[in-house]
Amino acid sequence: MRYASRKEDFLPRSFYNIKADLPAPPKPPLHPGTKEPLKPEDLEAIFPKSFIRQEGVTDREVPIPEPVLEAYSVFRPTPLIEATALRKALDTPARIFYKYEGVGPVGSHKTNTAIMQAYLAAQDGVKTLATETGAGQWGSALAYAGSRFGIETRIFMVRSSFRQKPGRRVIMEMFGGTVLESPSPTTEAGRKFYDQDHEHPGSLGIAISEAVEVTLKTPGVKYALGSVLDSVLMHQTVIGLEAEKQMEEMGVVPDTIIGCVGGGSNFAGLAFPFIRHNLRGERKARFIAVEPEACPSLTRGALRYDFGDSVGMTPLLYMYTLGMDFVPPPLHAGGLRYHGMAPLVSHLAAMGIVEPRAVDEKTVFDRAVLFMKTEGILPAPESSHAISVAVDEALAAKKEGRERTILFNLSGHGFLDISAYARNGHGGKA
Numbered sequence: 343m344r345y346a347s348r349k350e351d352f353l354p355r356s357f358y359n360i361k362a363d364l365p366a367p368p369k370p371p372l373h374p375g376t377k378e379p380l381k382p383e384d385l386e387a388i389f390p391k392s393f394i395r396q397e398g399v400t401d402r403e404v405p406i407p408e409p410v411l412e413a414y415s416v417f418r419p420t421p422l423i424e425a426t427a428l429r430k431a432l433d434t435p436a437r438i439f440y441k442y443e444g445v446g447p448v449g450s451h452k453t454n455t456a457i458m459q460a461y462l463a464a465q466d467g468v469k470t471l472a473t474e475t476g477a478g479q480w481g482s483a484l485a486y487a488g489s490r491f492g493i494e495t496r497i498f499m500v501r502s503s504f505r506q507k508p509g510r511r512v513i514m515e516m517f518g519g520t521v522l523e524s525p526s527p528t529t530e531a532g533r534k535f536y537d538q539d540h541e542h543p544g545s546l547g548i549a550i551s552e553a554v555e556v557t558l559k560t561p562g563v564k565y566a567l568g569s570v571l572d573s574v575l576m577h578q579t580v581i582g583l584e585a586e587k588q589m590e591e592m593g594v595v596p597d598t599i600i601g602c603v604g605g606g607s608n609f610a611g612l613a614f615p616f617i618r619h620n621l622r623g624e625r626k627a628r629f630i631a632v633e634p635e636a637c638p639s640l641t642r643g644a645l646r647y648d649f650g651d652s653v654g655m656t657p658l659l660y661m662y663t664l665g666m667d668f669v670p671p672p673l674h675a676g677g678l679r680y681h682g683m684a685p686l687v688s689h690l691a692a693m694g695i696v697e698p699r700a701v702d703e704k705t706v707f708d709r710a711v712l713f714m715k716t717e718g719i720l721p722a723p724e725s726s727h728a729i730s731v732a733v734d735e736a737l738a739a740k741k742e743g744r745e746r747t748i749l750f751n752l753s754g755h756g757f758l759d760i761s762a763y764a765r766n767g768h769g770g771k772a
């Protein structure tokens with residue numbers, strides 16, 4: 343069945359589950375109370391049952407349901423583009439390619455898992471999905487997916503972003519979502535921080551605690567998470583599966599694959615289908631996960647069990663973490679302000695397959711402007727972290743006088759981040 347006309351129809355029919363190919367599994371999540379490995383029924387108070395089944399699936403290929411394919415076909419396959427103008431500006435022998443996820447309904451990769459999660463919740467008869475959002479991309483993706491599959495959404499938005507990005511709130515509300523500023527006085531978890539400081543900037547960890555609390559206390563409400571979990575990363579593999587076919591069709595194989603990391607989902611989505619060839623010993627590509635210097639969970643955090651939220655309500659995950667109490671400074675790349683890292687990305691980093699890299703915000707903004715001037719696309723501040731390292735790698739190739747094939751994920755556009763660019767001195771006289 344075709345739902346849209348595209349020059350090439352590379353839309354995958356299954357997600358790729360990297361757990362089927364790992365030599366050893368990551369350490370399992372633990373119950374927050376008993377500290378014993380989590381049983382699927384432990385999650386039933388929080389997540390829809392169909393979602394829990396996806397989280398536990400061990401098959402290599404997991405079929406994408408027809409209604410989800412239909413929703414994907416609005417914007418997938420997304421374009422795979424060679425950055426020829428950027429290459430010219432850098433005068434590098436390296437070829438640079440990017441997968442552009444900004445063409446989705448709300449402008450980022452988050453829609454890929456939002457659609458799948460809303461579909462699964464609707465199958466289970468869930469009435470409302472509660473969630474948190476940092477920069478607002480996840481909240482708007484879930485609000486859209488909810489409206490498509492007849493599910494209400496209740497979204498706790500981190501205060502620093504709520505204030506910086508009013509446009510995102512408007513979008514969520516237009517889709518029918520209810521948006522609350524976090525930390526809020528409406529939950530016990532929120533009040534812990536709100537009572538100390540009514541202007542508390544908030545964090546993803548705090549907002550997660552609030553959404554989980556509402557889920558536990560309200561019948562008919564289940565929780566949705568936009569990153570970190572195994573199945574969320576798996577839903578994002580449509581990105582890499584498409585990219586691989588698109589590059590094959592162009593006759594190129596990437597040797598360096600780059601993505602920014604907040605919780606790890608867009609990076610995993612692009613990288614995992616390529617990592618599978620490394621795991622099978624067929625290739626030796628490099629995989630670089632880029633994070634902000636100000637929130638360096640992979641480069642400076644410890645690999646240990648930690649809570650996914652800031653209050654200690656979620657299961658314990660074995661991951662690189664800065665600690666559940668870490669409140670990152672109010673970065674412009676709000677989507678990268680998370681204290682932990684997906685257990686699967688952490689596992690691959692510990693195995694030495696994923697190389698972590700931290701970059702500073704000023705360089706990131708300058709590179710974003712260079713990218714915009716050459717390629718014409720305004721990148722999300724999060725995605726600009728990947729651009730920044732793609733430029734570094736292209737310049738390194740120039741120094742070495744070596745041909746390279748770089749592929750990075752342009753996880754979203756920055757049309758609702760204009761004020762962040764303006765505050766960094768761009769647009770005025772720059």
Ligand SMILES: *Cc1c(COP(=O)(O)O)cnc(C)c1O
Binds near residue numbers: 479602605606678724
């Ligand atoms: C949320 C977001 C990120 C960070 O989240 P990951 O789960 O690490 O992908 C990166 N880029 C954009 C555009 C986002 O919206």
